Amino acid sequence: MYRIGELAKLCEVKxxxxxxxxxxxxxxxxxxxxxxxxxxxxxxxxxxxxILRAKAVGFTLAEITELLSIELDxxxxxxxxxxxxxxxxxxxxxxxxSELNHFQVSLQRLSDACCGxxxxxxxxxxxxxxxSNTDNIKCENxxxxxxxxxxxxxxxxxx
Amino acid sequence: MYRIGELAKLCEVKxxxxxxxxxxxxxxxxxxxxxxxxxxxxxxxxxxxxILRAKAVGFTLAEITELLSIELDxxxxxxxxxxxxxxxxxxxxxxxxSELNHFQVSLQRLSDACCGxxxxxxxxxxxxxxxSNTDNIKCENxxxxxxxxxxxxxxxxxx
DNA sequence: CTTGACCTTGGATTTAACTCCAAGGTTTAT
DNA sequence: ATAAACCTTGGAGTTAAATCCAAGGTCAAG
Numbered sequence: 001m002y003r004i005g006e007l008a009k010l011c012e013v014k015x016x017x018x019x020x021x022x023x024x025x026x027x028x029x030x031x032x033x034x035x036x037x038x039x040x041x042x043x044x045x046x047x048x049x050x051i052l053r054a055k056a057v058g059f060t061l062a063e064i065t066e067l068l069s070i071e072l073d074x075x076x077x078x079x080x081x082x083x084x085x086x087x088x089x090x091x092x093x094x095x096x097x098s099e100l101n102h103f104q105v106s107l108q109r110l111s112d113a114c115c116g117x118x119x120x121x122x123x124x125x126x127x128x129x130x131x132s133n134t135d136n137i138k139c140e141n142x143x144x145x146x147x148x149x150x151x152x153x154x155x156x157x158x159x
Numbered sequence: 160m161y162r163i164g165e166l167a168k169l170c171e172v173k174x175x176x177x178x179x180x181x182x183x184x185x186x187x188x189x190x191x192x193x194x195x196x197x198x199x200x201x202x203x204x205x206x207x208x209x210i211l212r213a214k215a216v217g218f219t220l221a222e223i224t225e226l227l228s229i230e231l232d233x234x235x236x237x238x239x240x241x242x243x244x245x246x247x248x249x250x251x252x253x254x255x256x257s258e259l260n261h262f263q264v265s266l267q268r269l270s271d272a273c274c275g276x277x278x279x280x281x282x283x284x285x286x287x288x289x290x291s292n293t294d295n296i297k298c299e300n301x302x303x304x305x306x307x308x309x310x311x312x313x314x315x316x317x318x
Numbered sequence: 319c320t321t322g323a324c325c326t327t328g329g330a331t332t333t334a335a336c337t338c339c340a341a342g343g344t345t346t347a348t
Numbered sequence: 349a350t351a352a353a354c355c356t357t358g359g360a361g362t363t364a365a366a367t368c369c370a371a372g373g374t375c376a377a378g
Contacts, residue, residue: 058262
């Protein structure tokens with residue numbers, strides 16, 4: 001049997017996290033010592049590892065709660081149910097990735113348009129893009145600068 | 160001049176959001192009516208659009224606050240400063256994408272290993288993977304099932 | 319017998335960006 | 349003049365997953 005700090009160290013989480021999981025019904029110690037200390041069995045530890053593996057593939061604690069309830073009553077669930085949870089998570093993840101890819105492309109375009117040099121930001125392409133429109137970015141042309149080529153090598157503009 | 164509801168509708172945000180932005184120093188109306196109504200100028204509207212564009216490329220409100228302070232004092236900032244913000248955001252976004260790609264791959268592997276059929280989850284590959292280890296997933300072999308091929312077509316296992 | 323490490327509980331705080339609410343004042347249209 | 353639609357303020361609630369705190373009990377070592 002592990003005390004809370006032992007299990008925490010073993011699984012690289014904080015004791016507070018284990019208490020949090022208990023409060024939220026994910027993992028309760030199977031017993032208590034005479035003085036009230038939580039005592040976790042090896043099977044409690046397995047359950048914790050299940051939780052952590054599910055977290056590691058992106059499930060929220062609410063979703064893990066569902067998975068755990070299936071896990072404890074497997075015979076009354078079908079593969080379709082389990083796969084459904086995974087596929088639904090997969091869809092969420094793909095959607096989030098897609099949003100972030102959108103950000104990524106936009107930010108990269110902004111970054112590429114800016115010389116990133118010591119010039120005043122008065123004509124900064126990034127600020128100008130945010131002032132008017134994120135699409136259709138114009139590259140900088142620091143006319144007062146003596147070495148124009150130095151800081152504009154990233155820009156994809158034509159003309 | 161726009162009243163709060165007008166500007167909100169114009170920019171497709173809620174009036175509450177505008178009050179929230181004001182409370183957090185992002186956007187204050189340039190005046191008030193005699194009765195205390197907020198009155199936003201065209202330039203306030205432009206500032207709001209700046210905020211919304213920055214949000215659309217992934218910046219947080221805290222980061223947008225920084226961008227706005229640069230925007231209002233451009234000549235005392237360099238392109239390098241602005242590009243620095245963008246590149247730092249880019250790095251964060253890339254990191255998050257990378258984490259989500261990790262989730263994506265793991266979930267896809269789990270999904271592929273599971274037949275997703277009406278069979279009992281007692282031998283579900285997904286649950287088994289979460290019980291032991293996310294890597295090295297074993298596909299299902301529902302020995303009691305009469306049509307083995309029907310639900311195992313997704314599995315990549317060898318042997 | 320006391321120090322230090324560990325444990326208990328309940329509850330508060332954190333982060334981000336809103337969103338909602340109540341109680342009341344203003345404007346506009348009929 | 350009255351109802352509908354709009355506005356004001358201050359403050360509370362939401363979500364997720366912890367994380368931290370205070371006040372106090374327990375246990376092993378020296």
